[in-house]
Amino acid sequence: xxxxxxxxxxxxxxxxxxxxxxxxxxxxxxxxxxxxxxxxxxxxxxxxxxxxxxxxxxxxxxxxxxxxxxxxxxxxxxxxxxxxxxxxxxxxxxxxxxxx
Amino acid sequence: xxxxxxxxxxxxxxxxxxxxxxxxxxxxxxxxxxxxxxxxxxxxxxxxxxxxxxxxxxxxxxxxxxxxxxxxxxxxxxxxxxxxxxxxxxxxxxxxxxxxxxxxxxxxxxxxxxxxxxxxxxxxxxxxxxxxxxxxxxxxxxxxxxxxxxxxxxxxxxxxxxxxxxxxxxxxxxxxxxxxxxxxxxxxxxxxxxxxxxxxxxxxxxxxxxxxxxxxxxxxxxxxxxxxxxxxxxxxxxxxxxxxxxxxxxxxxxxxxxxxxxxxxxxxxxxxxxxxxxxxxxxxxxxxxxxx
Numbered sequence: 068x069x070x071x072x073x074x075x076x077x078x079x080x081x082x083x084x085x086x087x088x089x090x091x092x093x094x095x096x097x098x099x100x101x102x103x104x105x106x107x108x109x110x111x112x113x114x115x116x117x118x119x120x121x122x123x124x125x126x127x128x129x130x131x132x133x134x135x136x137x138x139x140x141x142x143x144x145x146x147x148x149x150x151x152x153x154x155x156x157x158x159x160x161x162x163x164x165x166x167x
Numbered sequence: 168x169x170x171x172x173x174x175x176x177x178x179x180x181x182x183x184x185x186x187x188x189x190x191x192x193x194x195x196x197x198x199x200x201x202x203x204x205x206x207x208x209x210x211x212x213x214x215x216x217x218x219x220x221x222x223x224x225x226x227x228x229x230x231x232x233x234x235x236x237x238x239x240x241x242x243x244x245x246x247x248x249x250x251x252x253x254x255x256x257x258x259x260x261x262x263x264x265x266x267x268x269x270x271x272x273x274x275x276x277x278x279x280x281x282x283x284x285x286x287x288x289x290x291x292x293x294x295x296x297x298x299x300x301x302x303x304x305x306x307x308x309x310x311x312x313x314x315x316x317x318x319x320x321x322x323x324x325x326x327x328x329x330x331x332x333x334x335x336x337x338x339x340x341x342x343x344x345x346x347x348x349x350x351x352x353x354x355x356x357x358x359x360x361x362x363x364x365x366x367x368x369x370x371x372x373x374x375x376x377x378x379x380x381x382x383x384x385x386x387x388x389x390x391x392x393x394x395x396x397x398x399x400x401x402x403x404x405x406x407x408x409x410x411x412x413x414x415x416x417x418x419x420x421x422x423x424x425x426x427x428x429x430x431x432x433x434x435x436x437x438x439x440x441x442x443x444x445x446x447x448x449x450x451x452x453x454x455x456x457x458x459x
Binding site: 073075076077078079080094095096099106107108109110111132133134136138143145147 | 204205207208209211212215216219222223313377378379380381382386387390391394398401
């Protein structure tokens with residue numbers, strides 16, 4: 068089961084994929100996961116690590132502040148920036164450095 | 168008739184001018200490409216932001232956030248003008264200045280105090296002795312960043328919230344193409360939930376289903392509204408930057424063409440003058456020879 072996702076920043080689109088298995092982001096109250104079939108939702112996001120799972124493979128990112136919207140079947144993220152990272156640890160380090 | 172030497176000097180100086188304008192045109196073209204990319208990227212973002220606002224707008228009441236509050240009595244209005252820092256960009260700044268002057272002329276005597284704030288030096292230098300200048304933001308118009316935008320926005324929010332101004336308007340050139348920039352007026356504060364960011368293809372708002380808001384709608388607005396205000400300012404800055412480079416490119420292209428035409432014209436005149444000089448000399452020699 069998968070769903071389409073779009074990630075946009077004021078500098079332009081950074082990530083677009085038609086079939087994402089899962090998404091994990093840093094929401095207002097902590098880490099949050101989105102799977103297929105999620106109810107419509109708008110959530111505030113904070114700067115922090117994020118994980119996108121495509122074809123069983125994990126991709127790590129650092130997302131800036133912004134919003135996540137679940138508009139079935141699409142998921143749209145409007146965030147300040149998105150930066151690729153190699154691992155969760157690295158993403159966390161970048162996020163910590165950025166929020167200082 | 169001017170002498171050959173005078174024509175030569177003129178042609179040389181025209182050649183130098185056209186070299187400069189040609190270079191400026193090329194510089195502007197490359198800057199324009201960058202600015203246009205930034206503006207296009209932001210346009211996609213704006214489209215999504217608009218749709219999001221549309222969808223949640225029905226659940227929103229203007230009392231839910233201080234930046235949405237419509238004041239009953241409008242006593243003072245702040246107009247923020249976006250112009251370029253540098254000149255030589257055709258009618259780019261002058262069009263906006265004329266637009267502003269018409270705006271103020273139409274509203275003269277309506278009992279509202281209008282003050283001006285500026286992003287960009289050109290607007291400021293024109294209005295500093297003609298109108299009440301509230302303040303001027305420096306070094307933000309050449310290549311805008313979100314950081315600049317948030318710096319400007321913080322100031323604007325502050326004067327709105329503490330009641331110095333009851334309304335904040337943005338006046339900027341909308342970037343249509345490198346050839347066309349249209350002066351526009353947008354309301355920034357209080358923020359309208361029906362946003363006026365440029366957008367033609369908005370989906371019709373769906374019937375309000377239950378959307379989960381995380382955190383609650385009120386906290387979410389507290390988070391979203393300042394972000395949207397900052398983004399609007401950022402977008403205005405981007406339009407202004409793209410417009411400036413586009414206008415300068417067009418203006419310098421015209422200047423180069425004009426210089427070339429003048430060079431051709433003057434070369435023709437110079438050749439004629441030279442020929443005339445030769446003819447006169449010949450006549451003098453021949454008539455001299457005949458006299459002998």
